[in-house]
Structure formats: structure tokens, C-alpha cells
Amino acid sequence: MLVHGCKKDVVPDIPIEVYDPTPYILESPNGFPDLIIPEDNPMTVEGIELGRQLFYDPILSADNTQSCGSCHNPAFSFTDNGNRFSEGIDKIKGTRNSMPVMNIGWMTSLFWDGRSPSMEDQALEPVTNPIEMHQSWHEASIKLNGHPNYPDMFFDAFGIREIDSSLVAKAIAQFERTLISSDSKWDRYLRGEATLTQSESRGYEIFFTEKGDCFHCHSTILYTDNLFHNNGLDSIFTDIGLADFTKNPLDVGKFKTPSLRNITLTGPYMHDGRFNTLEEVIEFYSHDLVWSPTIDPLMKKVGQGGVNLTEQEKMNLLAFIKTLTDTTFTNNPDYSDPFNNESF
CATH class of the missing domain: 1.10.760.10 (Cytochrome c-like domain)
Structure with a gap:
């Protein structure tokens, strides 16, 4: 009498998926503030x-x-x-x-x-x-x-x-x-890796003194104060800016200060793109400021139209502003469109 044992079918183990992301440490460039990462969205x-x-x-x-x-x-x-x-x-x-x-x-x-x-x-x-x-x-x-x-x-x-x-x-x-963006000529100058021309140095002096009066709003290494200002563009506003969000009439005509880093690449300028060139922007701050009830107190020279720079001073200021251009940033392959390089 033969006895045959019954062999159970072997069911293969189902692989368990493991969630194992790779942490990414984002270091702030030299001179920049610490970057706060939200606890519920860690970088990987x-x-x-x-x-x-x-x-x-x-x-x-x-x-x-x-x-x-x-x-x-x-x-x-x-x-x-x-x-x-x-x-x-x-x-x-x-x-x-x-x-x-x-x-x-x-x-x-x-x-x-x-x-x-x-x-x-x-x-x-x-x-x-x-x-x-x-x-x-x-x-x-x-x-x-x-x-x-x-x-x-x-x-x-x-x-x-x-x-x-x-x-x-x-x-x-x-x-x-x-x-x-942290590798403009100005950044390299701060690191001792570049020198400024005479015109750029004079533009720096204009920018960071009352002569040009740029530094009050475009301050810190970020070149923005992260605040909102009525910078004297209009006497009557069709776009009320910050007030549209806060519903506070004292905020009419106030808009966020943009960073001046890479400003040569980001035209046209102002919230409504009314100025095509940086030369037009500098001319506006020099001679064309307009008073309105919510004009920012920092626009101290609105009564005389602006800071009244000479043509040479305007050229020097523009030369300094151009040192904030960072082509390493714009050409960084890590920031580029992946669909231009691969099938997805």
C-alpha cells in the first residue's frame, strides 16, 4: 500500500514596499539667513x-x-x-x-x-x-x-x-x-574673488546712501526687505495692491518689494510691467515720483520728484545693479526643464 503525502502549494512572499527617501540638506549660502524648512515638508x-x-x-x-x-x-x-x-x-x-x-x-x-x-x-x-x-x-x-x-x-x-x-x-x-541665486559678481566681490570697476563702486555708494536711497527697501543680502510699499507710481490706483488682500485702505497702492538680484533679466519692471528698461526705472526714481495719500515715508524726496541723479550718477547706479546678475543660476542644469532632456 503506497501512501502519497500531500504537498502544499508554496505561495511566494509579496515584496513589501519600503519608503526610504533620501534626505536633502539645503545649506544657505555664505551671508544668507538660515532657511527654515517646514516640519511637514522635509526636503528629500x-x-x-x-x-x-x-x-x-x-x-x-x-x-x-x-x-x-x-x-x-x-x-x-x-x-x-x-x-x-x-x-x-x-x-x-x-x-x-x-x-x-x-x-x-x-x-x-x-x-x-x-x-x-x-x-x-x-x-x-x-x-x-x-x-x-x-x-x-x-x-x-x-x-x-x-x-x-x-x-x-x-x-x-x-x-x-x-x-x-x-x-x-x-x-x-x-x-x-x-x-x-548667490553667485553674481557682487557675491564674488564679497568673497574676495572679483573687483568692482570705478563706475560700479560709485554706483554702490549711490545705492547704499541717501543719494540714491535704494537701500531702505532693497536691503540685506536678498536685496528685498520683504515688505510692501507705495513707491510713488500713481496718484490714483486701478490696482490697489496689498489692500486687495488686507481690505485696509491704508494699504492702497502698496506692493511687495521685489529682489534686485538678476534684475537685468526680469524686465519689464514694476507690478504692472510699465517700465521696459532699468534706465526707465532709474529715471522714475530720479525725477518722476508721484504723491498719493498712502505714499511710503521712505519716499522722502517725492516733493521734488525723486532723488535727482545726474546722468553720470544714473550710469554708475546701473553699473552696480548689473553686478547682481548671476548667470550661474540661470544656467544651472539642476533647475532646467527635464522634458528637454529625456522621455517621460
Whole structure:
């Protein structure tokens, strides 16, 4: 009598996915303030790369034609290609000039009117804005969740495959925090690696004294005070700026001070792009200031039209301002569009 033993089928173990992101230490350049990273959005290599992909991917727009990078081109210090106003997917133009995405990890608020308190909050708005990408986050999430690569990338970055707007914003913010400009001629001068010309040195003196009166608002290594000012552009405002957000009439005509780093690349200038050149900007501050009830007290010479620089002083001031241009930043391959280099 033969007895045959029963052998059970062996079920292979299901591999357990391990969420093991690579921490990314973002060091502040010499002389810059410490960069505060949100506790709920720590920097990782995977999160930054995901954010870079999302920043340049038109999938976030309703018709798949426009990305964040469409209006924030690295060659223009992440502004809109020299355009006065940006145009959305429905061919509708906005009313404010595109601000640079540079050193914004140190910004205490974002947009010209300061309505976003953080980079994560700011990243949410363009997708649903009807004059920009014009897509609901519900539709964007469906497209991302159905994508062949993004669910895996989100797992690698956040340990979650179910993609929602919060995770998209966190990834984009991680990438944007890496967009640091700190290698202009002026930075190299401060490090003892370059010398200024006579004209640049004289422009420096104008900039940082009452002669030019630039330093009050464009102070610190960031070249912005992170505050809001009515700088004497108009006597009557069609765009009320900060007051549109705060609803405080004392804020009418106040706009966020932009950084002057890479300012040679970010024209046209002012919140509405009214000035095409830096020469026009300097002429405005020299002779064309306009009084209004909320004019900033720092515009001390508004009564005489401005600081009244001579033609030579204007040239020297411009020469110094040009030393703030950082082409290492604009040419950094880590900041470039990944879709220009690979299939995705």
C-alpha cells in the first residue's frame, strides 16, 4: 500500500514596499539667513526631483499646454520671457507682471499683494486660476493618478501613491526652495574673488546712501526687505495692491518689494510691467515720483520728484545693479526643464 503525502502549494512572499527617501540638506549660502524648512515638508532628493518634473509638466493645465515653467523661464530668472503680462491657456492675460522664482525660500509672503503665506500655499493657486492653467484640482489629480510614472514617484517622495493637491504643492515647493541665486559678481566681490570697476563702486555708494536711497527697501543680502510699499507710481490706483488682500485702505497702492538680484533679466519692471528698461526705472526714481495719500515715508524726496541723479550718477547706479546678475543660476542644469532632456 503506497501512501502519497500531500504537498502544499508554496505561495511566494509579496515584496513589501519600503519608503526610504533620501534626505536633502539645503545649506544657505555664505551671508544668507538660515532657511527654515517646514516640519511637514522635509526636503528629500526624491521630492525635489518630483517637484522639478511637476514644475515643467503641462499636465497641470486643463488642455495640457501650460506648465509653471511656461511663465517662469530659468533664462529670465524664472520670469515670463520678457512679457509684460502672462497669458493663460484660454488666451486671457493677467494684470500683473510675473515675479521671479528665486530665493523665495526666504520670502515671508508671495505674490505682489502678499496673499500667500508660504510656497506650498502659492503653488496651489495657478492650477485653478481661470486666467492661468484653468483646471480643477480634482481633474488634475485624476490625470496624475492615471499617469504611468507619477504614482511611483509620489511614493518614493512621500510614501503615498494616492496623489492630491497638497502633495503636488509640497513637491513643487521643495524644488523651488533649491532655486538659490548667490553667485553674481557682487557675491564674488564679497568673497574676495572679483573687483568692482570705478563706475560700479560709485554706483554702490549711490545705492547704499541717501543719494540714491535704494537701500531702505532693497536691503540685506536678498536685496528685498520683504515688505510692501507705495513707491510713488500713481496718484490714483486701478490696482490697489496689498489692500486687495488686507481690505485696509491704508494699504492702497502698496506692493511687495521685489529682489534686485538678476534684475537685468526680469524686465519689464514694476507690478504692472510699465517700465521696459532699468534706465526707465532709474529715471522714475530720479525725477518722476508721484504723491498719493498712502505714499511710503521712505519716499522722502517725492516733493521734488525723486532723488535727482545726474546722468553720470544714473550710469554708475546701473553699473552696480548689473553686478547682481548671476548667470550661474540661470544656467544651472539642476533647475532646467527635464522634458528637454529625456522621455517621460
